[in-house]
Amino acid sequence: MAVKFSTQHEVVYYECDFNGRMTFPAMIAAAIKTSEDQSEALNRGTDFVNKLGLTWILTNYQLQITRMPRVGEKLTISTMAMEYNKYFCYRHFWIADAQGNQLVLIESVFALMNIENRKMASVPEAVIAPYESEKVTRIRRYPKIEKVVAGQSQFYQVRVYDIDSNHHVNNAVYFNWLLDVLGMDFLTSHEPVSALIRYDKEIEYGVQVESRYDQVPITNENGEALITTRHEIRVGAAVCCEANITWRKK
């Protein structure tokens, strides 16, 4: 059984939107930081992985949100490497408030990319063993992401600061493009309930991305009326990222 690793994180004003609610990019970045801290503690940090000619990439997120963290809150962010197969590593993150209430559960899928040819590589035992996660043969299936049907688009130029040390757009930045198209009025009057996101292609510096979305009403298992926004991020004709986010009206 893998070990849970936890860090403390105080939510500061610049991680929050105009409403004092932590932004998705800041929350995702803080979660990933916790997994990096665990890797460092196990001597499996960036240097170790890079020396093998590899780098970690994110392929999927699934989020369940009780409520988003707020400015000033002292969070406990915990993470556990759950299981892995030949190509994928499954890692969970739990974000809890100071009273220990779960605010957000993030399920994530990591893979290793060969830095040279930028193709996916199988997971070496030397990298994964210290996490003591379970080796499995099956590939986890996540709920299907519904496609945008009749969308509207906004265009974003990739900026210097969007690029991380992997020389592609950091996965947290996509949330900025995904959410910005929804606009201030929508984001002020709705709370996120859940989200599914899949990264299909990496995006490089200097290109223009198209953030396209539409929205559909849905009913959850309790008969509550919610809204799902369906998203895609394109570079020209290529779909680089797809997402569904479900919202409750405040």
Added chain:
Amino acid sequence: MAVKFSTQHEVVYYECDFNGRMTFPAMIAAAIKTSEDQSEALNRGTDFVNKLGLTWILTNYQLQITRMPRVGEKLTISTMAMEYNKYFCYRHFWIADAQGNQLVLIESVFALMNIENRKMASVPEAVIAPYESEKVTRIRRYPKIEKVVAGQSQFYQVRVYDIDSNHHVNNAVYFNWLLDVLGMDFLTSHEPVSALIRYDKEIEYGVQVESRYDQVPITNENGEALITTRHEIRVGAAVCCEANITWRKK
């Protein structure tokens, strides 16, 4: 004599660019956080100021940079309210590495804005007294900011996440627009030495800003050849921000 207030800050990967160098927006935000912590400690936090119908705004920064902080560094960020006059409060920030070496000095000018009419307000004794800074009559003059002469421009749409709780673009965001126009090649091959920035007009959600710049060679007092980039941020014909940044080739 005012009291110096210090906090510790570990530089994490998402505060850094692709080179592992802390970004200007992240550094400025971390500095401002330290002054907010001091204000909270003195019971002069946001709530206190807002109850008087006021909010702090930034009007100027002057930075002297020995080197930018790097990923993983444990910084000490110190701040002191130096002096104030009827309308302006002068505050310094010092960023030091783990060995106590000064990396960056930030001189800043704050003013108070009336939330209702968005005009500048004089500084009430009730707000400023606990900082024990010196009351002065003179207005500090900062070096003149040289204007862009033959510039090139890039356009940026103001995004939801650019807006802070004052309902205007957060002052740290301007650095993203100012620097992004310089491009990856320039930012990889140059280190910032100093910067001057002045905020003239607040910018609101939904508008498009123009980030315009040019560059001139200069020689410092040691005869070293440096480059100054001259910047302005416009909304239509209105200049909202001007900056000069001096760089050393790596």
